Amino acid sequence: MDNPLVTPELGLIVWTTIVFCILFFLLAKFAWKPILKAVKEREVSIEDALASAEKATRKMEELQANNEVLLNEARVERDAMLKEAREVKDKIIAEAKVTANAEGDKIIAAAKETINHEKLAAITELKNQVATLSIEIAEKILKDELSSADKQKAMIDNVVKDINLN
């Protein structure tokens, strides 16, 4: 007797073939296709996202490096500007000093001249006044001396006495 365990039944073969084929086509069309497509799409989008994230990171790094360079440049420029400014300042101060000195000297010289002028004028005036005063005094004295005939005579005598007829 053949063992029923290992004797395939025709009915079950037929049914399994039919059912498996139907299952295959239904699943292939309505399940595997959308599922595999979605999974694939998702994987691609995740990969893209990762790639773009990496790209962004690299760009950031690049930017950061650029920033560093820019910052350095700026720093150098600033230093240069500061140096220049300091130089300019020093120059201006030096120039100002020189100008101020010159001006000062000029002012001092002018002052000295003025003082000299004033001094000379004062001396001249003093001399004139002294002369005037002397004349006035001499006048007064003369008037006083020559107020009487005696006195005039005495005077003349005196003068005459002084004059030595050599």
Add this chain to the structure above:
Amino acid sequence: MLKNNIIKSVLFALVALVYTNSLNAETSHKADVNHEENHEATSKDEKYDPIPVIMHHIADAHDWHLFDYNGHSYSMPLPIILWTDNGLVTFMSSAFHHDDAGHHLVEKNGMSFVKVHGKIYQLEAGAIEASFDEAHHITNGVRPIDLSITKNVFSMLMSVLIILFIFIKTASHYTKNGAVAPKGIASWMEPLILFVRDDIAKVNIGEKKYAKFMPYLLTIFFFIWFNNLLGLIPWIGGANLTGNIAVTLVLAVFTLLVTNLNGNKAYWGHIFWMPGAPIPVKIMLMPIELVGVLTKPFALMVRLFANITAGHIIVLSLISLIFIFKNAGMGAVSVPFALFISVLELLVAFLQAYVFTMLSALFIGTAVADHH
């Protein structure tokens, strides 16, 4: 924790008890039938023979036996579809009134049918009862083409509905939400789908050509796995579908077809004219390789059939120990062992689905591989 475990084991023991009771009832029913056949006096001390019970369980049946109560069998009738010389005949399996020994004749369209050991025979015209020879073969009947919705076919249809429901629901998650992260049932199924894709298809077929075979590999993986699991559930599943040689035969033939229809020049070249070998060796290798084309799917067929059937036999044998020793105390030994084997079978259910799919992918891979 311990308390929880105790509750669980008690529950399991109860379930096992109900299960074994139903088996017991089935056996006694079978035993009765055997007695009737042999016209022997029944004896209470008769030794319990687990083989018919186990064989009955792992074989296909025309009805879905649920339980016996008070000597009555309760089963779900299934449609019987026969293609006879006189055309199509259909009726429900309940017409046989649970008879499996060829006693009850069903008259339809002027033909009479009997059921013997799960097979339906059409009796010769005019025969009023089935007659048997010494080896208990029917002598006055022939088997019509039997396309009945048997227990296995019914179970397969159920599994197909479950598979379609689960995966169309999974697919709808993606069609509705676009290519987003899985959620709900999709988050259960997606890792398995990715497992088949990344660890079976891509590895064995290669990155470039795997996509074409994905629908086949996925279908065969989930068909085998779901039916393996359904077969492990007593009562509502319990049909030994993937442990049936007809089913594994069909699946293996599909792999054979997919492999060889996609075979490229290099594949056939390796079969008929092995490159790099001396001519006598080439001639010698040709028949060997040709046989190899068939032995590969044959091994697939036998491996799945034997593994799943063996699992069913072990669980049933362990439960049968209780009846062999006629001692409920044996349950203390059988039940934990049966539990252990059942858990192991859960692993085997996945493993065999994986192995079948993996080897299918491997065979397809060799058939489509580019050789330099």
